Amino acid sequence: DAEITQSPRHKITETGRQVTLACHQTWNHNNMFWYRQDLGHGLRLIHYSYGVQDTNKGEVSDGYSVSRSNTEDLPLTLESAASSQTSVYFCASSTEVSQETQYFGPGTRLLVL
Amino acid sequence: GQNIDQPTEMTATEGAIVQINCTYQTSGFNGLFWYQQHAGEAPTFLSYNVLDGLEEKGRFSSFLSRSKGYSYLLLKELQMKDSASYLCAVPGGGFKTIFGAGTRLFVKA
Numbered sequence: 040d041a042e043i044t045q046s047p048r049h050k051i052t053e054t055g056r057q058v059t060l061a062c063h064q065t066w067n068h069n070n071m072f073w074y075r076q077d078l079g080h081g082l083r084l085i086h087y088s089y090g091v092q093d094t095n096k097g098e099v100s101d102g103y104s105v106s107r108s109n110t111e112d113l114p115l116t117l118e119s120a121a122s123s124q125t126s127v128y129f130c131a132s133s134t135e136v137s138q139e140t141q142y143f144g145p146g147t148r149l150l151v152l
Numbered sequence: 153g154q155n156i157d158q159p160t161e162m163t164a165t166e167g168a169i170v171q172i173n174c175t176y177q178t179s180g181f182n183g184l185f186w187y188q189q190h191a192g193e194a195p196t197f198l199s200y201n202v203l204d205g206l207e208e209k210g211r212f213s214s215f216l217s218r219s220k221g222y223s224y225l226l227l228k229e230l231q232m233k234d235s236a237s238y239l240c241a242v243p244g245g246g247f248k249t250i251f252g253a254g255t256r257l258f259v260k261a
Contacts, residue, residue, distance in 0.1 A: 080253060081254050141249055
């Protein structure tokens with residue numbers, strides 16, 4: 040069955056370290072998104088991609104980067120982790136034909152100490 | 153820009169009906185989404201309204217009034233498993249989606 044996975048599911052890191060969160064989907068979707076979810080803020084868009092080699096900044100992109108070298112993967116990198124980046128991170132994908140449905144990965148809980 | 157408002161929390165009794173409201177302001181409009189998110193899990197798609205009116209899907213129904221910038225999600229015959237957060241969302245341009253902060257629903261016995 041097609042699915043979207045994230046790894047790791049939980050991560051503890053230290054301030055200043057570089058961290059990469061993986062997102063892999065087998066839906067063959069062109070559109071992929073990274074969100075962070077914090078209490079009181081809901082889901083906020085970090086970066087998104089509409090296809091290979093395409094990346095765009097969302098509303099809270101500072102301190103994060105993404106790359107899209109193939110259809111299946113959109114890794115999210117925290118260049119120098121900060122305590123403010125402690126959050127739950129969700130990856131999602133959608134098709135351009137049925138963009139009304141976003142399929143979410145299980146999430147990654149990141150703690151920055 | 154987009155602005156979405158929904159209540160932070162609601163409590164209802166098992167077997168009852170509950171209505172979760174959402175008001176929005178958006179520069180353009182291509183529909184309104186509802187997602188369900190159980191604690192510790194990913195959001196899952198519930199409904200998508202493009203036209204005014206009520207759309208029913210089993211125990212869940214979603215209503216939209218574009219002229220009023222208003223939607224609600226109606227849950228009937230509440231079950232304990234319906235305890236979750238319900239996220240209202242609107243298209244954010246391109247293929248992006250803008251999510252509200254969500255309404256946490258507690259269903260009590």
